[in-house]
Amino acid sequence: MSNHACFAQALLSADSTCPAGLCSSNGADPASRFAVYRNNVQGSLINALTEAYPVVAQLVGQAFFNAMAGLYVQDFPPHSPLLNDYGQDLADFIQGFAPAAALPYLADMARLERLRVEAYHAADAEPLPPARLLAAMNQPDRLGxxxxxxxxxxxxxxxxxxxxxxxxAHQSDAAWPTFDLHQGQHALVLRNALEVEVIAVDLGAMTFIDALRNHWPLEVAAAYALDAQADFDLGQCLGLLLAHGALIDLQPHQKA
Structure with missing residues (x-):
């Protein structure tokens, strides 16, 4: 292992041993200076996780989150110089983290918050003008x-x-509305202008949106949605996507 790799490994280790070969230009103890640097590095990574997963931290409490994040940091070093990228697989870590087993929804909350981070940093795109979609809907023979x-x-x-x-429920100090935590939900996450929105949609809408993401034409996507939910409302779903700036273009399907 190279000196650089040993140094990087020691920064994230729970072992307090200072890497061999370090020296200080001003005569200070290298071990104490390295300990300060290591604490700063690990603290910065834990703070980055707290920023990316605020609701997860609120659900378990900051002390529990810091301890859990500290263990994650030791096993999962950063692979990018961008702190925004750090913690992409925290949800999978939580899924297998025994002390969090009493909160089976915690991993999915982490997945939702990671999607919010990704949405915030995604590329920009101009929303589709509603008039273009309306014009297309006036040509039903080509619409599908x-x-x-x-x-x-x-x-x-x-x-x-x-x-x-x-x-x-964690986005304000207002009293929580009544909801069944064990009732599954389908989440749509996207950035509308500068705001990242989290929207609950029904199964038909989610199936339709996932089909569009897989580049299926409108008629196929709608058929999948109707198979998933017999009362799927295509017009309502398209209206939702338009209202939140989720549609950016429409073009003829290119057959393989």
Missing amino acids: QLCLRLHPSLRTLHSAFAVVSLWA
């Missing part, structure tokens, strides 16, 4: 073969828990 392009920030999450309601 059109592909709708979605905003680059758009993400979806299928959860067995009411993570959207739980997330929303």
Whole structure:
């Protein structure tokens, strides 16, 4: 292992041993200076996780979150110089973290908050003018073969828990509305202008949106949605996507 790799490994280790070969230009104890540097590095990574997963931290308490994040930091070093990228697999870590087993929804909350970070930093795109979609809908013989392009920030999450309601309840100091935590929800996450929105949608809408993300034409996406939910309302779903700036273009489907 190179000196650089040993130094990097020691920075994230729980072992307080100072790497061999370090020296200080002013005569100070290298071990004490390295300990300060290591604490700063690990503290910065834990703070980055707290910023990215605020509701997760609120659900377990800051002390528990710091301890859990500290263990994560030791096993999962950063792979990017951007702190925004750090913690992409924290949800999977939480899924297998035994002390958090009493909160089975915690991993999905982490997944939702990671999608919010991704949406915030996604590329910009101009929303589709409603008039273009209206013009296309006035040509029903061609409408079904059109592909709708979605905003680059758009993400979806299928959860067995009411993570959207739980997330929303943590966004203000108001009294929590009544909801069943064990009632699954489908989450739509996207950036509308400068605001990242989290929206609960029904199964048909989620199936339709996922089909669009897989580049299926409108008629196929609608058929999948109707198979998933017999009362799926295409017009209502398109209206939702338009209202939140989720549609950016429409073009004829290119057959393989």
